Amino acid sequence: MPPKTPHQPASACYAQTIPGLEEIASAEISQHLGAEILRTAPGLVVFRPEELDREVLELRTVEDVFLLAWGSDGLTYRAKDLDFIEKWTATKPDWPKLLAIHHAIHPKPKGTPGYWLVVQQSGKHVYQRQSARQALARGLGRNIHPKWRFVEENADIEFWLTIDGTQAICGLRLSTRDMRHxxxxxxxxxxxxxxxxxxxxxxxxxxxxxxxxxxxxxxxxxxxxxxxxxxxxxxxxxxxxxxxxxxxxxxxxxxxxxxxxxxxxxxxxxxxxxxxxxxxxxxxxxxxxxxxxxxxxxxxxxxxxxxxxxxxxxxxxxxxxxxxxxxxxxxxxxxxxxxxxxxxxxxxxxxxxxxxxxxxxxx
Ligand SMILES: C[S@@+](CC[C@H](N)C(=O)[O-])C[C@H]1O[C@@H](n2cnc3c(N)ncnc32)[C@H](O)[C@@H]1O
The missing domain is CATH 3.40.50.150 (Vaccinia Virus protein VP39)
Structure with missing residues (x-):
């Protein structure tokens, strides 16, 4: 990870927890990581840690932690959301920087990395989860190295998109299944x-x-x-x-x-x-x-x-x-x-x- 200066704040992250536990999770995140809490929603805490390192994986009141790529509360339930998802994924994040931070926390595997896309969706949208996933894949496009393998199990890198009503949040998963289980x-x-x-x-x-x-x-x-x-x-x-x-x-x-x-x-x-x-x-x-x-x-x-x-x-x-x-x-x-x-x-x-x-x- 590149050394941080006071002008270079750590990247923002988000954590998923059980709905109702946001306040407790926020308290743990701010005390344990010295983090600033940027926003909360049911089951979600968005935060900026003082420093981003493996300590983020020691949190106990959350089930998963991600590097924030982009977030929005501007979804409409209509088909044009798919264009937004593709466009925001393609243009908003600094993917090379996010991937470098991911590799600093989970060292890059030997050989070609495998990646996977996870989409969670709740709400009465006119489109299916699979369509949102395809929009995410199109948005990622050339940000994924052509040699990376698309794998279903034990992926080295997971791109997640969580859609809840008009809200959507997208990131790179930092936690492994051990954090939840x-x-x-x-x-x-x-x-x-x-x-x-x-x-x-x-x-x-x-x-x-x-x-x-x-x-x-x-x-x-x-x-x-x-x-x-x-x-x-x-x-x-x-x-x-x-x-x-x-x-x-x-x-x-x-x-x-x-x-x-x-x-x-x-x-x-x-x-x-x-x-x-x-x-x-x-x-x-x-x-x-x-x-x-x-x-x-x-x-x-x-x-x-x-x-x-x-x-x-x-x-x-x-x-x-x-x-x-x-x-x-x-x-x-x-x-x-x-x-x-x-x-x-x-x-x-x-x-x-x-x-x-x-x-x-x-x-
Ligand atoms: C809801 S479970 C607790 C589950 C536990 N906290 C866990 O995470 O696995 C309630 C437990 O209370 C126990 N229990 C019920 N009545 C009890 C009593 N009078 N004295 C002691 N244990 C009792 C049951 O055997 C059961 O294991």
Whole structure:
């Protein structure tokens, strides 16, 4: 990458996340990369980092990061958009510069590079995604070296175009699939949390080195793992992780996953009767049972009331709990009864389903 001078700001980037997490992702991006946030839209954060290097791949509350080629909110849903896409792709970006930055972050492979085009499209446009993809390809035209191979898998370079209603954004993907899927989480369970949501909950919990972090219904262990990585990847030390679940299979899954990250203390227990001392925990993170998989036939109100009372008992006076549920009203009621006060609430959409992330403090 060419050395930067104060007159040469780093190139702009954008990150994709789960709709609802833009504010948390923006906070991580600006604190971790010293970045200026240029704009946000549902599931999208556009930013300019102080310096652009591999640190951008250490972000945890986003699923993909790109170098910005161009962006617009001037689409019309009509066929003329295809001309715009072709023209903007051909004329707006400095492709040689963007490709040089990409190669600095992902060194150019030996031999001929393979490339791929990805187009995401949502909204009632008169044209199909395939037509938008062809317009992107025409716009790229001579910017792609004639010897580069067009490959479907393991491409070295991916050009992405995301169209959402009147908005379109185009860039070069910097992240690999590991950013979204996380290599540490090899074992999965039904209703298991998306790692990026777990990371956002860990961010909300304001973790600090040496803290005791509890997930009383830990499932596959996603929250405990992401909590550890949130601190570690930002170079801020280690946590003491404790978790438990009623389900032995869940515990085994959590044990296997967390083994990849240095382990955790895991127990089979009922979250309504935690075998833990009063005021022994700094932070609680929990993806509460809710929805189709865990909700049917259960009295969630009673489960929440009793387990929240236990959370309140084991939490230190300055502690924090960050909980995820689709049953926000039930959770608020149980929190009130347990003398836990909501201090923040974030609505997210996961696989089309709304859920709420609630931050609670003891009162
Ligand atoms: C929605 S899942 C959590 C998923 C988990 N956070 C993950 O990412 O994989 C809820 C978990 O709560 C557990 N659970 C339900 N009732 C419980 C109780 N009374 N005590 C402990 N665990 C319980 C279930 O076995 C399940 O693993």
């Amino acid at each position: 996380r290599t540490w989480k090899r074992e999965h369970r039904a209703a298991s949390l998306r790692p990026v949501v777990a990371a956002a909950m860990a961010w909300q919990a304001e973790l600090g080195p040496g803290m005791v972090v509890l997930d009383p219904m830990c499932g596959a262990g996603t929250l405990l793992g992401e909590a550890r990585l949130m601190l570690q990847s930002h170079g801020r030390g280690r946590l003491r992780l404790t978790g438990g679940d009623v389900d032995l299979d869940a515990l085994e899954t959590a044990r296997l996953n967390l083994r990849n990250l240095g382990g955790a203390e895991l127990f089979r227990w009922d979250a309504r009767r935690l075998p833990m001392a009063d005021q022994s925990v700094d932070r609680i993170l929990c993806n509460l049972p809710f929805g189709i998989t865990y909700g049917v036939g259960q009295d969630l109100g009673a489960l929440y009331t009793r387990s929240f009372r236990e959370m309140r008992r084991v939490l230190r006076p300055k502690g924090l709990a960050v909980l995820l549920t689709s049953e926000a009203a039930t959770a608020r009621e149980a929190a009130g009864a347990a003398k836990l006060k909501p201090t923040a609430s974030t609505r997210v959409r996961m696989l089309g389903q709304p859920a709420t992330m609630l931050t609670l403090r003891p009162v």
